[in-house]
Amino acid sequence: MSNHSDGIGGLKYxxxxxxxxxxxxxxxxxxxxxxxxxxxxxxxxxxxxxSMLFDFNTKRDGTILNIARIKIIILQVSIIGIIAxxxxxxxxxxGIDLSSGPLVGAAAMxxxxxxQTELVNGNPNPKAVFGAWAFDLPVLVPILVGxxxxxxxxxxxxxxxxxxxxxxxIATLGMFLxxxxxxxxxxxxxxxxxxxxxxxxxxxxxxxxxxxxxxxLLFHVVLKYTVYGKxxxxxxxxxxxxxxxxxxVKRHKVMVYMIASMLAAFAAIILSSKNLTAQTGMGxxxxxxxxxxxxxxxxxxxxxxGSIIGTVLGAMVFGVIQSGFTYIKxxxxxxxxxxxxxxxxxxxxxxxxxxxxxxxS
Amino acid sequence: xxxxxxxxxxxxxxxxxxVHALEDANFVLRKGEHVAIMGDNGAGKSTFVRQITGVEQRxxxxxxxxxxxxxxxxxxxxxxxxxxAVFQTLALADHLDVPDNLFLGREKTKWNWLGxxxxxxxxAMRQDTLDALQKTGVKIPNIRNTIQYxxxxxxxCVAIARTASFHSKLxxxxxxxxxxxxxxxxxxxxxxxxLKADGEPLILISxxxxxxxxxxxxxxxxxxxxxxxxxxxxxxDVTGEDVVAYITGAKTQEGYEDAA
Ligand SMILES: Nc1ncnc2c1ncn2[C@@H]1O[C@H](COP(=O)(O)OP(=O)(O)O)[C@@H](O)[C@H]1O
Ligand SMILES: [Mg+2]
Numbered sequence: 001m002s003n004h005s006d007g008i009g010g011l012k013y014x015x016x017x018x019x020x021x022x023x024x025x026x027x028x029x030x031x032x033x034x035x036x037x038x039x040x041x042x043x044x045x046x047x048x049x050x051s052m053l054f055d056f057n058t059k060r061d062g063t064i065l066n067i068a069r070i071k072i073i074i075l076q077v078s079i080i081g082i083i084a085x086x087x088x089x090x091x092x093x094x095g096i097d098l099s100s101g102p103l104v105g106a107a108a109m110x111x112x113x114x115x116q117t118e119l120v121n122g123n124p125n126p127k128a129v130f131g132a133w134a135f136d137l138p139v140l141v142p143i144l145v146g147x148x149x150x151x152x153x154x155x156x157x158x159x160x161x162x163x164x165x166x167x168x169x170i171a172t173l174g175m176f177l178x179x180x181x182x183x184x185x186x187x188x189x190x191x192x193x194x195x196x197x198x199x200x201x202x203x204x205x206x207x208x209x210x211x212x213x214x215x216x217l218l219f220h221v222v223l224k225y226t227v228y229g230k231x232x233x234x235x236x237x238x239x240x241x242x243x244x245x246x247x248x249v250k251r252h253k254v255m256v257y258m259i260a261s262m263l264a265a266f267a268a269i270i271l272s273s274k275n276l277t278a279q280t281g282m283g284x285x286x287x288x289x290x291x292x293x294x295x296x297x298x299x300x301x302x303x304x305x306g307s308i309i310g311t312v313l314g315a316m317v318f319g320v321i322q323s324g325f326t327y328i329k330x331x332x333x334x335x336x337x338x339x340x341x342x343x344x345x346x347x348x349x350x351x352x353x354x355x356x357x358x359x360x361s
Numbered sequence: 362x363x364x365x366x367x368x369x370x371x372x373x374x375x376x377x378x379x380v381h382a383l384e385d386a387n388f389v390l391r392k393g394e395h396v397a398i399m400g401d402n403g404a405g406k407s408t409f410v411r412q413i414t415g416v417e418q419r420x421x422x423x424x425x426x427x428x429x430x431x432x433x434x435x436x437x438x439x440x441x442x443x444x445x446a447v448f449q450t451l452a453l454a455d456h457l458d459v460p461d462n463l464f465l466g467r468e469k470t471k472w473n474w475l476g477x478x479x480x481x482x483x484x485a486m487r488q489d490t491l492d493a494l495q496k497t498g499v500k501i502p503n504i505r506n507t508i509q510y511x512x513x514x515x516x517x518c519v520a521i522a523r524t525a526s527f528h529s530k531l532x533x534x535x536x537x538x539x540x541x542x543x544x545x546x547x548x549x550x551x552x553x554x555x556l557k558a559d560g561e562p563l564i565l566i567s568x569x570x571x572x573x574x575x576x577x578x579x580x581x582x583x584x585x586x587x588x589x590x591x592x593x594x595x596x597x598d599v600t601g602e603d604v605v606a607y608i609t610g611a612k613t614q615e616g617y618e619d620a621a
Contacts, residue, residue, distance in 0.1 A: 222478060225480050225481055225483075226475070226478045226479060226480055226481065227468050227477060227478070227479050227480075227481060228477045228478050230457070230461060230465075230468060230481060233454070233457060233461075234457060234461075234465055236456070237454035237455050237456040238452070238453065238455060240450070241451070241452035241453055241454050241465070242466070243435075243436075244416065245437075245452055245465040245466030245467075246435070246436060246437030246440060246466035247465070247466050255477065304454070304455065304456035305456050
């Protein structure tokens with residue numbers, strides 16, 4: 001088998017020199033980060049030679065991996081990861097969505113109000129939001145209410161951006177505050193609790209991981225193999241060209257933001273189900289963490305570049321770092337500072353990579 | 362009106378606020394005819410193209426295409442009616458590869474019942490891309506590379522292959538060789554000759570006198586937003602110096618005194 005294939009006009013093209021996919025870089029970064037934490041586990045005196053991801057006592061789960069911690073890492077990033085899938089396509093289209101975190105809070109409050117059960121241990125639900133009609137509704141009701149709410153918020157975001165031309169940063173920043181307001185206004189700040197068993201099942205155990213991976217697969221296919229995906233990249237790459245080519249850019253942007261907000265609302269459903277309660281402050285920093293996952297995963301903030309595989313890997317990097325900080329017993333405030341540094345580093349690295357790529361050609 | 366006219370404009374006018382970029386343009390293009398539009402920078406050539414292709418909405422005047430008065434709401438309308446344009450600022454998406462760009466906005470798809478989420482038929486698009494580019498003589502090592510690092514000529518050929526591969530009733534190219542080297546220019550000119558052989562009409566905007574005299578049947582000169590000459594270079598004794606004189610305003614053709 002030859003590595004050469006014929007290009008157009010008789011040019012030879014060496015397939016083996018194909019551009020190195022960025023996803024592989026992120027994968028290697030992930031491994032290096034794990035190794036760094038493993039090394040710290042050996043070197044830091046107070047760690048007493050613990051390992052982060054390995055557990056050589058195979059009796060516990062039959063493997064040399066610390067399955068319990070690996071599960072926790074993935075579980076931790078799954079819900080924000082669902083938001084990151086939506087944010088990925090927003091950023092690829094050349095936009096940004098800052099409203100997803102507060103949207104999680106507002107959607108969780110609303111969704112949970114439609115997911116309440118009548119009797120808690122035989123007593124009437126002490127946190128009832130509506131009257132008796134809203135108790136023990138089929139699980140589809142809160143799901144649909146949540147997705148509709150998300151679609152509505154996304155419709156406003158997208159329409160503002162597409163039709164008034166205000167920058168996505170401003171439109172979604174406004175929506176950020178509006179959603180925080182909605183979350184508090186809904187029950188005047190009271191938490192909403194005690195969901196039906198069906199609803200509680202949605203986010204129980206490892207279910208968030210299942211949803212995350214399922215949605216990641218779905219959106220991987222959507223972005224890579226459908227017209228919707230191609231147009232999302234085209235708009236982020238060159239909006240004027242997309243318009244000249246006959247793509248309905250405005251309608252497409254509205255769709256992009258609607259899908260992003262629906263994913264955030266779905267994350268709210270899973271999160272409130274997992275926690276068995278909804279509180280106004282839920283989802284704090286989620287918008288930033290979701291953006292961070294995408295950016296670490298190689299999604300370019302200038303639009304046109306990135307992938308779902310990258311974002312999933314970015315989410316893993318995010319989870320490993322977060323969990324690693326806890327594992328080396330770094331205090332929470334240092335964690336935030338370090339996280340900020342890592343996000344800045346990821347963007348700098350990406351720009352450096354783009355520059356060196358253009359220098360090569 | 363004879364039905365061998367593919368495009369006619371009557372009193373086509375475009376003002377940008379106080380800027381009279383295009384004033385009262387009366388222009389006729391016959392089927393199969395290749396016409397060059399020449400004129401200084403800022404003469405209104407690109408503006409003229411943008412009014413015909415629906416990229417912008419004209420201030421006043423009429424556009425008659427293929428026998429019908431038309432009011433294109435956007436470039437897609439114009440394209441669906443059969444007008445293909447290569448704009449001066451190439452409408453290409455840097456992060457996409459060659460087939461993606463060739464088919465941008467009119468992808469070959471399958472499972473169309475999925476609506477906006479219908480699937481791309483990558484295989485068919487790649488094959489068509491190879492076929493379309495093979496004719497142009499352009500050299501592209503791998504059509505699946507993103508076009509951001511391709512040379513000006515390669516990008517231009519992608520843009521032109523896009524228009525040439527969808528059989529259209531009218532092709533418009535706005536300064537297609539302005540940024541190209543000698544060889545690349547020759548490739549573009551080959552595409553133009555192919556269009557002529559296929560009997561497809563063309564409007565070519567160009568500053569290159571040699572190219573214009575080599576390729577087209579007729580030259581229309583724009584000056585300060587107005588048409589100032591209509592020169593049948595195939596049948597009349599017109600020289601490059603004459604055309605330059607019209608472009609600079611040293612001469613104005615009879616019947617176009619308004620433009621003086
Ligand atoms: N969008 C616009 N707004 C204001 N003025 C414009 C716009 N587009 C073009 N013009 C002006 O219209 C005139 C004609 O421009 P153009 O058609 O691009 O010229 P050409 O293509 O012949 O070089 C120029 O004076 C230009 O500055
Ligand atoms: Mg021009």
